[in-house]
Amino acid sequence: MSTKIRVTVWNEGRHEKTSPEVAKVYPKGIHGAIAAGLTKQGDFTVKTATLDQDDEHGLPEKLLAKTDVLTWWGHMAHGDVKDEIVDRVQKHVLQGMGLIVLHSGHYSKIFRRLMGTGCGLKWREAAEMERLWVVSPSHPIVRGLGQYIELEHTEMYGELFDIPQPDEQVFISWFEGGDVFRSGCCWNRGAGKVFYFRPGHETFPIFHNKQIIQVLANACRWAARPTGTAYSLDAPNIPVPLNPIPKKDH
Amino acid sequence: MSTKIRVTVWNEGRHEKTSPEVAKVYPKGIHGAIAAGLTKQGDFTVKTATLDQDDEHGLPEKLLAKTDVLTWWGHMAHGDVKDEIVDRVQKHVLQGMGLIVLHSGHYSKIFRRLMGTGCGLKWREAAEMERLWVVSPSHPIVRGLGQYIELEHTEMYGELFDIPQPDEQVFISWFEGGDVFRSGCCWNRGAGKVFYFRPGHETFPIFHNKQIIQVLANACRWAARPTGTAYSLDAPNIPVPLNPIPKKDH
């Protein structure tokens, strides 16, 4: 029996079909690039799914039940993701499935659902340099990195990022144009772990970058569904107390 | 101009109409008891609203815009709260309105929305004693209390409480029957503060208890909308950088 971590790479997949520029950077789709990068690492079994694949966006109950970590990239069609699929993904996260939310996925229904906030931010497309500083150097997500990652040309995301304060802050980004951003953030939700990672534009070749793939692989290992967790989503009545309750007159 | 804190006390209000037992304990409704208790404190302007009051559950945009803190009690009809009103309340919380969620409100749509988790718990009705231990003694919410509050007869809520770890843990409860519960929990969401407070059953006279009212009053003062906060829920494009971006060939 395989003990590999089972990753499902989800991609909206619309840009690739409508923009020759995007198709050129990601000929097999953003999902294809991420899947290829993770597969090379050797310890993952990777599947992919996309929004328009079928009427469940490629995410049937059966697949999520066998998914240890789901990665999520979306941008122009967040509103087209059905609420019942968002419900389903949320349920699996609470029961232990890891979720890695990428770049413009900050505005996806599932991320906003799990955060409880608006998840807005500032942005600018000026091909400026981003430097992601590691502020939690012993965190498993930064294994193998140095003090920072540099991306020569990126879209800028700037504060205020409308999120609950992360349980663990892993990266903070510096941008050439004068902005900062909390670009690598961890939260616990139920039995599941959530990691938001900022890099990943559709026309910059971010998901071909070795360090970015390294972070994604580290994050998948960190977020993988814990073995043997039984996490109840119920609110059960427990009529019989564990300790006797003294009788009283009232 | 009044500088009083403007509190809106929301109550589902169904139990009072259908159960003589509840009506006897709360002849003016749970909202009436809470409103009376807060009003006596002197520094609040209190309004009330209930689920069946009108087709906006008594929570029109106009009222929420002038509400510094909203308290929320619901139990049997969480599903009857319209999603658009939940959206509205969430928006106001993110923009700075405080929210105090009481007892069975743990399962309300608005609390689950803001937490991102299932918010389930264990429960038992055995009229057992609860002791709420203060674990954050300098927190404004416990001002005027001693080391704990004792409630002679309460419904039990037990762990696991399916919430994100609180930003500040204020109370932890001990129950006669052998359970513990994180019974006073604070979170930040956007510009707003959220406090969950466990006590408050419909047939135990919890909201006539002076210490409980003291906690609610403290919590309203703590959660009151901060003056002058401008909190954007947008994701604005900022095309002109604050610092010049060096020209590059790419």
Next chain:
Amino acid sequence: MSTKIRVTVWNEGRHEKTSPEVAKVYPKGIHGAIAAGLTKQGDFTVKTATLDQDDEHGLPEKLLAKTDVLTWWGHMAHGDVKDEIVDRVQKHVLQGMGLIVLHSGHYSKIFRRLMGTGCGLKWREAAEMERLWVVSPSHPIVRGLGQYIELEHTEMYGELFDIPQPDEQVFISWFEGGDVFRSGCCWNRGAGKVFYFRPGHETFPIFHNKQIIQVLANACRWAARPTGTAYSLDAPNIPVPLNPIPKKDH
């Protein structure tokens, strides 16, 4: 009886005596500039104290007992602060006195004591621009500010800042030279609140800057000793239980 917040501004005060350049920027000492700025706000009673003032560094038990907030600036003589005075300050913080640690105070004994970590960081003196981004816009410490503070010429402090993750992250700085820094950080320690604020070099006129003084004033209001807090530092034996313990054979 005055209800003003009682602030004690502590300064190492050595640079001012040995460096004409520093004395020119701060003719009444760094403590003098901070005290003047706070006094103008109107709601503070301000005293000052310095390292070489007397054999208790100007911080007798009697003064600390009547101090709501202590601000701390030190740089070249951290090692000259007596351990017994550090013990004393720590005790008062745990019992509710607020502590505002400024700039190079990151390496002071008292800050390292309260953090439990090394509190190191990177630094560079190149008179570069710093922009402090607000990442917690409804926090009382940023009241009255816009989205950021700009300081035209500052010393740089860069990550990794060796601190426990802040309970609340208020500012993150961007530096012209390519670095970021967690420049406004809050922690709770016992009944006391601690705020670290990065700006404040001895030769840049930071403490004459109105926005910086505004932050210090806000921070003093936020950190002021809570009224009526009784915070025990003991480990008392409580032989008589609150609830009866059933007899058992063992």
Next chain:
Amino acid sequence: MSTKIRVTVWNEGRHEKTSPEVAKVYPKGIHGAIAAGLTKQGDFTVKTATLDQDDEHGLPEKLLAKTDVLTWWGHMAHGDVKDEIVDRVQKHVLQGMGLIVLHSGHYSKIFRRLMGTGCGLKWREAAEMERLWVVSPSHPIVRGLGQYIELEHTEMYGELFDIPQPDEQVFISWFEGGDVFRSGCCWNRGAGKVFYFRPGHETFPIFHNKQIIQVLANACRWAARPTGTAYSLDAPNIPVPLNPIPKKDH
């Protein structure tokens, strides 16, 4: 080369020498019982050290450099631990060595050093029942446990526990006599992980309990020094910026 986790079990070891009752429960010392329990798990290389072993309390630099996790039990002789050894242990924790602090170790110099608070609590010896409720069910430290651990006869520790709020709350205890306690708490300090675990009295046979040993083993796996972490404790000057700083007139 062995890939086992290297654990050093430290014990004050005084009770065992002076009290026949303790010696009967722990004939090989508390350290002997813990070491035996961990060794049986199969994935640890276990060494032991005690206060009176030599003039470095059995903790030479050489040993700590090869220790992935240090467990700490002390009670009556905290004051006899030399400050230089506390400095040494702290340095190693900040550089990545895990630290598991047991029971009365809450008052040890090293725990207080890392917390920055007084670390006091209430206590009672009445052989009462303790039930440790799991409040973080997917945490690696609770792997293999059910909803709670029951200890039939324990010393009571009660709130207020004078600690910084844990980064992760794993257990909360219920005591028969009416108290609660945050009994399993995680913090990050530098590159190191710290876990405080309440059970472990010198005359109750807690460290022979299989579930307690399971928690200790889980905690050692969780806290083990991360591979390849280079964590600087310095404050280096970085005169050359990564990005050019524009020239200005000032």
